[in-house]
Amino acid sequence: MRAALVLALVLAVSGSASAEPVTVVRNNGPATNRLNMVIMGDGYTAGGLSQFARDVDSVLAALFRDPPYSEYANYFNVLRVDVTSTEVGVSHPEVGRNIASALGAYYNCGGIQRLICINTSAVNAVLARSVPANQRDLVLVLVNDTEYGGSGGSIAVASTNFQSSELVLHEYGHTLGLLADEYTTQPPTCFNSVEPAEVNATRETSRSSIKWSAWIDAATPIPTTGNGAGIPGLYEGAKYCPAGLYRPTNDSKMRSLGRPFEQINSEQLILRYYNFVSPIDAVTPSETTLSRVCGERVSFLVEALRPRTHDLTIRWRVDGVVVSSAAALTLDTAGYRVGNHTVDVTVSDPTSAVRRDPALVLQDGRQWTLTVRAPASQGILGFPERGCGAAPLDPARH
Known part of the structure; x- marks a missing residue:
């Protein structure tokens, strides 16, 4: 199943003949409910693309070791886009070194030596022809230059300096965490x-x-x-x-590379993860209006995302009453009166790393309307034999 998903994703990102080669580095689920990261390089020639792949792997290994990314690594998909430059490295206009790299990266942007700027139009052109729009939430450009530098903004940029992993984490603090x-x-x-x-x-x-x-x-x-x-x-x-x-x-x-994000910044990053991702991956049944004859059973299932060390909280309710905290729920309609009932599920992240969630992005829910119909055959004196009368039965006993 996983191999089929990877194949489907590779086919999805393979468009026209002019598209750059794209490799699925991490596939943790559907792009529609993952934070989709795209990493491309600048200043790598055709002979240097194997080094680019190693640089990407190194950055990702460090990224997903660092909290809070380590806890939510399963929320990310990663694509690598192999962009080929004709020369090695990027421009240093401060010393008269000008290189026509594929994405136009250069140091000393705005007179700040460590600030690397890129040609965003060139980056967007690569994205447009190589990566579907729903698979590029977060874009990083790795610059093939060992001098310290990078930038944030809508596209994160980091050099291959020995501190590149820390640079990426810092710049993602801007680009993703705002x-x-x-x-x-x-x-x-x-x-x-x-x-x-x-x-x-x-x-x-x-x-x-x-x-x-x-x-x-x-x-x-x-x-x-x-x-x-x-x-x-x-x-x-x-x-x-x-x-x-x-x-x-x-x-x-x-403030300083090599330090933790600390509480407030970690909280913000987690909130931002949930701006892109719902804690609910899928639910069954897919239809939201259901009808069952009294006495029939109806099954529900919620597929929740899985952080690394803690579980998300699941709450099933029928007509506002909590009936289960498991992923699967089976209702015996004999326990409920004839008529319409509301079944809903809420999935939330109970992490102690977030103390303030005003937009309630750490939770999501789904709802169904369940109509219980009277059976064609009634019991003695016209009453149903197993419930579905005028009052609901105790769900804990059914």
Whole structure:
């Protein structure tokens, strides 16, 4: 079955003759309910594509070792797109080195040496001819250059520097997590006169108004000082500003490579996973309006996603009453009166890594209308012999 899925995905991404070769690196389920990652390279010649494949494998191994990606690795599909350049490496205009790489990557973008920019039109052209639109939620370009550098934005970019895996994690913090940088060095320019849009930077100094107040212990002083690791508070200095903006922890991956994302950034990443993925993969029956004669049984099933170390919570309800927490549910309609009943299932992620989910993205549900019909043959005195009378029977006994 898995081999068939992989074959189907390979066929799906094989379009016209001009399309770049695409390899399925990770297939964890249907693209319609996975966070679909596409990785392509720039500055790799035809002879270097085997090295590109090894670079991708190395980055992915590190990515899915790092929390919270490690816990939700099954939520991701990954495609590798082999883009061929005519020369090795990319441009360094600051030293007069200009290379016409396939995706136009270059260092010193905007006068910031570590900032790598790319030709987004070239990237989008590759995507359009090689990868279906529903299989490219998150795009990463690996640049075949060992000098430290990268960028975030709609397309993440990272060099093959020895810190490339950490670079990818940091840049995905921007591209996927919509997180701000937490360091204070400039450029870019500091703007501390307005409240940042990102969840990990704020101007607020009132405890109750801080975006991540749910994570701050009542005994933690506001503002917060000290070098303690992983202690949420209000630490001055964020988003290129040494003063006037605050970050959630003393040090995180959005401030320094090699650090954990820490609580607030991890929470945001998990919420973003669920912006793309429902905790429900599939349900049966597929039809939402059902009709059964009193006494018949009807079976339901929900297929929930599986994080690495914890299970999602399942709740089945009939007419608002919880009847099961298993994946499968079989109802004996003899336990219910004739007429319409509502059957619904809710699947939610009980992770302690999320304390605030205002949009309720960590849960999803499905609902059915079940009509119980009177049997053609009634019991003695016209009443049914096994229920389906005027009042519902106790479902726990049926």
